[in-house]
Amino acid sequence: MDFSGFYDFFAAISFKEIFTATMILFAVIDIIGSIPIIVDLRRKVGHIQSEKASIVAGILMIVFMFVGESMLKLIGIDVNSFAVAGAFIIFFIALEMILGVQLYKDDAPETAAIIPIAFPLIAGAGTLTSVLSLRSEYAAINIILAIIFNIVFVFIVLKNSGRIEKVLGKQGIGVVRKIFGVILLAIAVKLFATNIKELF
Template sequence: MPTSSAVTTLIALFAIVSPITAIPVFLTLTAGRTPSERRSVALKTALVSGATLVVAYFLGEAILRLLSIDINAFRIAGALVIGGIGWSMVQGQKVALAASASGAAVVPLAIPLMAGPGAIAATITIRSTEGGAFWTNIGVILALTVVSYVLFLAAQPLEKLLGETGLSIVSRIFGLLLISIAVSSAIGAVGELFPALLG
């Protein structure tokens, strides 16, 4: 794969995985945690999301086919989860989907916020269209994992810069963005399942 194609793939996956969007959720779920605990959650989130995309790259299409799950149904299910998280953030409610910050690193941070249905579908598509360059694509996923980890490490300084009020505002804005992403994903999936509905 040419370097320009690898960069394009990285940018596309970064936009879909959107670790920046997950930062307010990361800060909410790790509120009151020590810096070392936050670093641990950041690392686990990055690794789990990266590992999920690698597995999806090699086995995603086969797994969905084995379970008779349509990729669009998978996207709608993920949209519902993401939309629920976004709604809680907009309402200023504490997002509490895991008993611990460590558990939150897996759900909802890594899955479905980052390695969600959209990212998995994109990864499967990349494999099917550029299967001959799979090692380069794996390198792109690993690079995205590192970038995500670095962004999560920068979350705490950002929290100090914004303060409690600023963080609350940003959290609500990103919550609205998550709802928009969820609605857009659901509409796209429904449109593919029922083309006549959208003309």
């Protein structure tokens, strides 16, 4: 039996790539900044299915990383166009975080697990776009590990959202949101600049 494919897959592990991909996904997912939303959801629905939401979000990201490009080709959209569209989404998410405004509004859900926690709060359009963009630059194993690290962190935050809100306070959460909002803004600009050139 030839194990060379498995060896090559795991041989591509790079701590630098894992760290960078983890930080990018952490900024895009912005689970700390979403704590007020999570707490509000908990008040409305009584219980958040943290395990289910985390697992489904992780599976969505990993599956999209492998089949996302094929899905786009199937409907006649190239990766660069998708990345540019994603750059706009990330840009507006960053504006929400920096300016403290809400551009996207949704009705209050009846349950809080797959919708809206897993999608679109965790594995939303911005996250999936970032995963696909990372796939073109980094090895798959490094992105998968980055996704797993983020999902573990997301699960911890979902389980302890009330405590974290008390520790950080509204002001602390606001500062974190603004810091990662600036990072996201820079990511959006880079994503746009890199892919817009390929369209012309």
